[in-house]
Amino acid sequence: MTLTSLDPGILKASHPVPGAPNNWKRFFSFNTDAKVIGIQYIVTSLFFLLVGGLLAMIMRGELITPEADLVDRTVYNALYTMHGTIMLFLFMFPVLNGLNNLLIPCMIGAPDMAFPRLNAAAFWLVPVFGVILMASFLVPGGPAASGWWSYPPVSLQNPLGHLINGEALWITAVALSGVSSIMGAVNFVTTILRMRAPGMTFFRMPIFCWTALSAQTIQLIGLPALTGGAVMLLFDLVAGTSFYRPEGGGDPVLYQHFFWFYSHPAVYVIILPVFGIFSELFPVHARKPLFGYVFVAIASLVIVGLSLVVWVHHMFPSGVPQWMRDLFMVSTMLIAVPTGIKVFAWLGTLWGGKIQLNTPMLFSLGGLFNFVFAGVTGIMLATVPVDIHVNNTYFVVGHFHYVIYGAATMGVYAAIYHWFPKFTGHMYFEGLGKLHFLLTFVGTNLNFFPMHPLGLMGMPRRVSSYDPEFAFWNVIASLGGFLLGVSIIPFLLNLVSSWVWGPKAPANPWKAIGLEWLLPSPPPAENFEDNVPTVISGPYGYGTGKPLVEHQEAYERALQEA
Amino acid sequence: MTTLPTAPPGPTPTHGEGHASHPSYTLTGFIIFLCSESVIFLAFFAAYALLKSTATSWLPPGVEGLEWRTPLQFTVVLVSSSGTIAVAEHFLGKKRLWAFRGFLLLTMAMGALFLYGQASEWSGLSFGFTTGTFGSLFYLLTGFHGLHVATGILLMGLMLGRSFYPDNYEKGEQGVIAVSLFWHFVDVIWVLLFLLLYAWQA
Numbered sequence: 001m002t003l004t005s006l007d008p009g010i011l012k013a014s015h016p017v018p019g020a021p022n023n024w025k026r027f028f029s030f031n032t033d034a035k036v037i038g039i040q041y042i043v044t045s046l047f048f049l050l051v052g053g054l055l056a057m058i059m060r061g062e063l064i065t066p067e068a069d070l071v072d073r074t075v076y077n078a079l080y081t082m083h084g085t086i087m088l089f090l091f092m093f094p095v096l097n098g099l100n101n102l103l104i105p106c107m108i109g110a111p112d113m114a115f116p117r118l119n120a121a122a123f124w125l126v127p128v129f130g131v132i133l134m135a136s137f138l139v140p141g142g143p144a145a146s147g148w149w150s151y152p153p154v155s156l157q158n159p160l161g162h163l164i165n166g167e168a169l170w171i172t173a174v175a176l177s178g179v180s181s182i183m184g185a186v187n188f189v190t191t192i193l194r195m196r197a198p199g200m201t202f203f204r205m206p207i208f209c210w211t212a213l214s215a216q217t218i219q220l221i222g223l224p225a226l227t228g229g230a231v232m233l234l235f236d237l238v239a240g241t242s243f244y245r246p247e248g249g250g251d252p253v254l255y256q257h258f259f260w261f262y263s264h265p266a267v268y269v270i271i272l273p274v275f276g277i278f279s280e281l282f283p284v285h286a287r288k289p290l291f292g293y294v295f296v297a298i299a300s301l302v303i304v305g306l307s308l309v310v311w312v313h314h315m316f317p318s319g320v321p322q323w324m325r326d327l328f329m330v331s332t333m334l335i336a337v338p339t340g341i342k343v344f345a346w347l348g349t350l351w352g353g354k355i356q357l358n359t360p361m362l363f364s365l366g367g368l369f370n371f372v373f374a375g376v377t378g379i380m381l382a383t384v385p386v387d388i389h390v391n392n393t394y395f396v397v398g399h400f401h402y403v404i405y406g407a408a409t410m411g412v413y414a415a416i417y418h419w420f421p422k423f424t425g426h427m428y429f430e431g432l433g434k435l436h437f438l439l440t441f442v443g444t445n446l447n448f449f450p451m452h453p454l455g456l457m458g459m460p461r462r463v464s465s466y467d468p469e470f471a472f473w474n475v476i477a478s479l480g481g482f483l484l485g486v487s488i489i490p491f492l493l494n495l496v497s498s499w500v501w502g503p504k505a506p507a508n509p510w511k512a513i514g515l516e517w518l519l520p521s522p523p524p525a526e527n528f529e530d531n532v533p534t535v536i537s538g539p540y541g542y543g544t545g546k547p548l549v550e551h552q553e554a555y556e557r558a559l560q561e562a
Numbered sequence: 563m564t565t566l567p568t569a570p571p572g573p574t575p576t577h578g579e580g581h582a583s584h585p586s587y588t589l590t591g592f593i594i595f596l597c598s599e600s601v602i603f604l605a606f607f608a609a610y611a612l613l614k615s616t617a618t619s620w621l622p623p624g625v626e627g628l629e630w631r632t633p634l635q636f637t638v639v640l641v642s643s644s645g646t647i648a649v650a651e652h653f654l655g656k657k658r659l660w661a662f663r664g665f666l667l668l669t670m671a672m673g674a675l676f677l678y679g680q681a682s683e684w685s686g687l688s689f690g691f692t693t694g695t696f697g698s699l700f701y702l703l704t705g706f707h708g709l710h711v712a713t714g715i716l717l718m719g720l721m722l723g724r725s726f727y728p729d730n731y732e733k734g735e736q737g738v739i740a741v742s743l744f745w746h747f748v749d750v751i752w753v754l755l756f757l758l759l760y761a762w763q764a
């Protein structure tokens with residue numbers, strides 16, 4: 001069959017999955033469409049961002065005065081434990097999996113993920129373990145209170161002696177989160193390896209797909225180790241085994257190895273896709289090809305390799321032998337090389353570009369700024385003497401919040417604004433978006449910068465009262481924290497009102513190059529269906545005039561007719 | 563006049579559920595999953611090796627060592643079942659369904675025999691799950707492996723049942739290959755486990 005011109009109806013018609021409603025109800029059903037699942041992931045994760053943020057507000061409220069006067073100390077222990085757990089396992093990973101679901105199939109020209117039902121099952125585990133974790137607020141003794149890393153022997157205390165206690169629920173939730181993420185990772189990796197459009201070789205893939213592939217590889221290698229370690233912790237807690245109990249011959253440091261073997265690379269699971277987002281957005285909004293595409297792509301794989309051999313840098317004060325400290329200090333510092341290559345490539349992309357300061361670009365630039373700052377303190381922390389000096393102080397807290405909020409969450413915001421028109425069919429409101437950026441950027445730096453001088457002065461983390469000499473910086477940090485809380489309001493207002501009342505979005509509002517921009521906004525259920533374009537050049541051909549796919553004009557004209 | 567490429571010629575196996583035709587990626591996904599699954603075992607092995615090599619006293623009081631001769635016999639049974647499932651696969655390739663079913667059933671029986679051996683060993687041991695670090699690790703490792711053997715037997719039962727559906731094996735081979743890979747995986751893990759638990763007793 002040959003088409004003389006593409007029937008616009010093919011691109012316009014929506015083909016809902018049989019049995020699933022093609023309206024808002026599908027977002028509450030076991031839907032197997034990756035684009036529905038992506039939105040389910042993102043909305044769920046934003047809900048938990050509010051929950052985790054509320055816990056953070058209470059903590060900053062406590063810390064605005066030196067005395068422990070707002071909440072009980074044991075409640076404070078539960079607050080920081082649950083804040084960290086919720087933000088990582090219920091906000092960060094789900095929101096990135098949401099972006100993966102929306103973007104990967106569209107970017108590589110696949111109709112859906114490789115295993116749609118597995119995909120839906122992986123998503124529906126998220127509310128399940130979310131509820132389990134939330135339920136721990138209601139059990140006697142309250143939620144887990146041993147920090148998000150749950151080190152034994154602290155995590156094995158269980159003073160009330162109940163079988164169902166906060167810690168047991170915490171371990172169950174984290175193990176289920178691991179199962180969900182592994183199911184997701186199998187799906188993403190298979191999809192990227194097997195379902196790319198004809199002509200899309202590995203070195204014609206958008207960088208976001210490279211970084212998603214790298215991040216999901218880390219999930220596959222690292223998560224089983226954490227899950228195994230968590231199962232052993234659960235047995236120690238509820239069955240009385242002695243894996244980590246020193247009195248029975250166990251070794252608590254063994255748990256730290258399991259935990260950090262995954263949980264350090266987990267940082268790269270978070271930041272690699274954000275590197276991908278930066279690499280997608282800078283070329284579009286600076287109208288230039290990505291500088292050093294091949295190096296940026298390969299640097300992602302190098303980061304995967306290195307990230308698996310750096311975990312002991314979290315354990316420098318945990319009684320590890322000196323040779324291990326030296327080795328892991330060097331390997332940690334080596335990560336700065338591939339990361340530096342990426343930062344250099346982004347600067348090269350921006351250099352001399354026609355930079356458009358719209359909301360996604362502002363968030364990307366702000367995120368890059370914060371990331372470079374976090375990278376500098378990261379190198380400081382990699383050094384054994386500095387790390388031992390500032391270990392367990394606010395310096396560490398400041399460093400990782402710059403990474404997780406300053407860089408990663410701002411990158412996620414950038415991605416949400418950038419692809420919002422594509423997947424909702426509506427433009428967002430630029431003014432609200434810029435207000436959101438301003439509040440977020442100022443709030444982030446106001447909240448997290450003061451933690452560095454505090455840490456250097458010696459203020460420990462995880463305390464609800466402190467010496468009055470730390471009060472000045474704590475007040476500033478708390479004000480920044482409340483500003484961050486306020487910054488969510490224009491964001492949510494923008495998302496809801498734009499989706500309902502926003503102006504209709506064209507198929508390609510940014511004049512961007514990429515397969516997802518050859519689809520209508522929002523894309524139909526099976527994306528290109530049988531009309532998958534043949535890719536004939538690499539991504540990011542801005543200003544080169546090279547078409548991305550065969551018959552590009554026909555695809556573009558069909559979009560306009562539709 | 564421009565032309566657009568259409569779907570590649572020839573029938574492609576469909577995936578059901580109203581999705582556009584595309585080939586099945588079950589095997590790719592399953593191999594990726596197996597690689598991931600092996601890390602859990604590696605983590606448990608590493609825990610065993612680390613705790614054993616740093617322990618001051620390893621075996622529980624009154625235990626001299628593990629008896630290895632009977633477990634070795636069951637090891638031989640399990641390892642040979644990797645051969646029988648390969649034979650089953652061979653007959654499936656030749657479309658000799660009854661021979662396939664027979665050898666699949668034989669493999670399942672050998673797996674069940676191994677589980678029986680495991681259970682009888684457990685019931686004869688003087689230490690339990692909570693008797694110190696060695697006891698905890700011994701039951702964790704053998705129990706987690708046994709769970710995989712049981713899963714493998716269940717999956718083979720599923721393949722056996724599916725073989726009676728007409729036309730199923732037009733596209734069902736990927737499932738059999740996946741189960742067979744899983745079974746080989748379970749065998750290799752057991753050999754490593756045997757070396758770790760029974761051979762390394764010094």
